[in-house]
Amino acid sequence: MSEQQRNLDRVATRIEPLIMAFARDRMNVSRPKFHMVELTNFVSRHHVVAPDSAGRILRHLRKTGALHYGVVSRADSLYELTYVGELRKPLKPGRKKGSAA
Numbered sequence: 001m002s003e004q005q006r007n008l009d010r011v012a013t014r015i016e017p018l019i020m021a022f023a024r025d026r027m028n029v030s031r032p033k034f035h036m037v038e039l040t041n042f043v044s045r046h047h048v049v050a051p052d053s054a055g056r057i058l059r060h061l062r063k064t065g066a067l068h069y070g071v072v073s074r075a076d077s078l079y080e081l082t083y084v085g086e087l088r089k090p091l092k093p094g095r096k097k098g099s100a101a
Helices: 003-028 036-044 053-064
Strands: 033-035 067-073 078-084
Touching (some): 003 036, 003 053, 036 053
16 A cells, blocks of 8 residues: 555544535535535544545545535535445455455
8 A cells, every 4th residue: 555545544534424424415405516725624523634635535436336426616615415325334354345244
């Protein structure tokens, strides 16, 4: 595993649940549009993170299918959530997919 991947995993472990909570809250109050600064501020209230960490993990969550969003305005960093699912738990070392827990 590369150093970059280890760093992504470390940051993701801490802030993925926060990003998912932010997304669920936005969808629950019918406000799916948000500016990246809103997400960054939300995450920063709970953890000290690099400025783009929330954006990187948001993109990672979209890639894994945990949530979906569209870019409304790249210039304004405005996004719109279209789906919020559940975080996928990684397999524990030594466990095979489909084996009993």
